[in-house]
Amino acid sequence: MEKPTASPPDEQSLDRHAFVLERLSNDNHRYTTGRHRLVDALAGSSKPLTLPDIVAIAPDLAASSVYRNLEVLEQCGVVKRITSGSGHAHFELAEPLLSHHHHLVCVDCGEIEDVRLDDEVEELLDQHLNMVATDASFKPLRHNLDLQGHCEKCQDLL
Amino acid sequence: MEKPTASPPDEQSLDRHAFVLERLSNDNHRYTTGRHRLVDALAGSSKPLTLPDIVAIAPDLAASSVYRNLEVLEQCGVVKRITSGSGHAHFELAEPLLSHHHHLVCVDCGEIEDVRLDDEVEELLDQHLNMVATDASFKPLRHNLDLQGHCEKCQDLL
């Protein structure tokens, strides 16, 4: 066989997998097919996914392995965990793989959507956050900003 | 006896309790001594508290009742729940009782501290968030912003 991959490896996914491989290797981890599939599932979605979402997309992945791998990938900086409180955590690709953005969190159904802010706003925000962090002797790593409210779907259900 | 309260009821706490009473009454709930104690515990701390924190401060409160009352108070808009992912949720008084602020979340020990941003930054942020929400047909209720990093205490442990 030549290359009967289900999804043709476009340039983007090549870059992505190269990046993931490097991050994993740096920490003496292997880029197994299970992890590959997990990354593909996350990359294939425009929204952050829960564990049931992931298993629904890739039913042959074992839940326990997915949880373990999400943790490994999170520590390597490949995956970001979003804990909005209601039930399951959500997961998405981390910042170098997905550009910096924030979330619209629906308080009704728990779904999460991505949004991006203007660079100038983001920059101003960062400056001020660094200021207040310094005042508190706090060493900042990253910031999270989310907007809670009602998503379009849940507004219709009224 | 006249007024042998442990903490003398200053003006602030009178206001606070009047506010809580109104919010509870509006929803046909009673402002019992247990709920009073819970509000006092939250009001007496400069940081958001976990359930173990609360029970440590007021050991005569039953955990199950505290959880139940936190939920009731949350729905009445008196308490705000903060879920940072690591173990216990944190709780603090909600916005009308505590001025608008954000959080420094320590990724090592999980402690949460309050920070306030300049009004102008906050306003600009709100404007932009409303804009992107409108674009996504999303009805915003509130925003959360937190800075993750290492708190002063945990930096010393290196």
Next chain:
DNA sequence: GCAATAATGATAATGAGTCTCATTTATAAT
């Protein structure tokens, strides 16, 4: 005071996430 109703608290139940461990798979060395 006397219903009617809500709150309490001890305990059981839930469920998302983690741990275990025997088996499988991938890397490294010879």
Next chain:
DNA sequence: ATTATAAATGAGACTCATTATCATTATTGC
């Protein structure tokens, strides 16, 4: 290639924060 070494897998047991249950107790309206 073959083996030796180490990591990954997957099924299920387990944890533990949070919720639900329910009999008892407290509070409010009449």
